Amino acid sequence: MHILAIVQGKYGQRIVQNLCLNGPKNWKIDTWTAPLRLPLIIDDPEEFLPQRLPQTDLLLSLGENTGVAELIPDLAKMSQAKAVIAPIDNQDHLPAGLKRQIKKDLEKIGVDSVFPLPFCSLIQRASDNEYIREFAQYFGRPKLVITSNEGRIQKVSLKREAPCGSTRFLAGKLVGMGIEEAEERAGLLHHYHPCLASRKMDRQFGDSILHKSADITKLAVKLALAPHL
Secondary structure, three states: OEEEEEEOOHHHHHHHHHHHHHOOOOOEEEEEEOOOOOOOOOOOHHHOOOOOOOOOOEEEEEOOOHHHHHHHHHHHHHHOOOEEEOOOOOOOOOOHHHHHHHHHHHHHOOOEEEOOOOHHHOOHHHOOOHHHHHHHHHEOOOEEEEEEEOOEEEEEEEEEEOOOOHHHHHHHHHOOOEOOOHHHHHHHHHHHOOOOOOOOEEOOOOEEHHHHHHHHHHHHHHHHHHHHO
């Protein structure tokens, strides 16, 4: 699979680094770095688009302002993308209204899209698109397998990990820990990485997206620990 990641700063850079290091070896990952400063409303997209982009299967939008989000349909068209993943780890970067408009624009050009909120909530059944499903097989909602002995964790295997790399960090820290304390400790370790999601209160959750992400991590650990309790 060929992935084109649109990055703008450290948020996208860290995710791409994890994908390159720990994704399937047959994935090809290119990046385009968007301008750091873009207007809130883009009247003429061509002013900010690159002259050319490589043809891709999956466009991964990791921008850090609404300007990048507005360019998604044009970037998908230029790269002949078959699918788009535009995670929402901060609703200031991709508000709900803009998300709906982008989805409609992508549908008009025959491009499937998902907008996981947060990124680590992505699951395969979120889409029937083969490229989104392949990505979500390896990166999205964490899935772990834990081996224990005499009440302590011996090994943590990653079946699927958070795109930012936090699950891999967490797995290393859980080894040797007592199974009774691991779930709660997982929530703290999630913040230590640290999480890339917004700390702002989100109306949809009544909490921050960061805390939602931590809950996803804790649940993954809880499910992996269930056979040992």
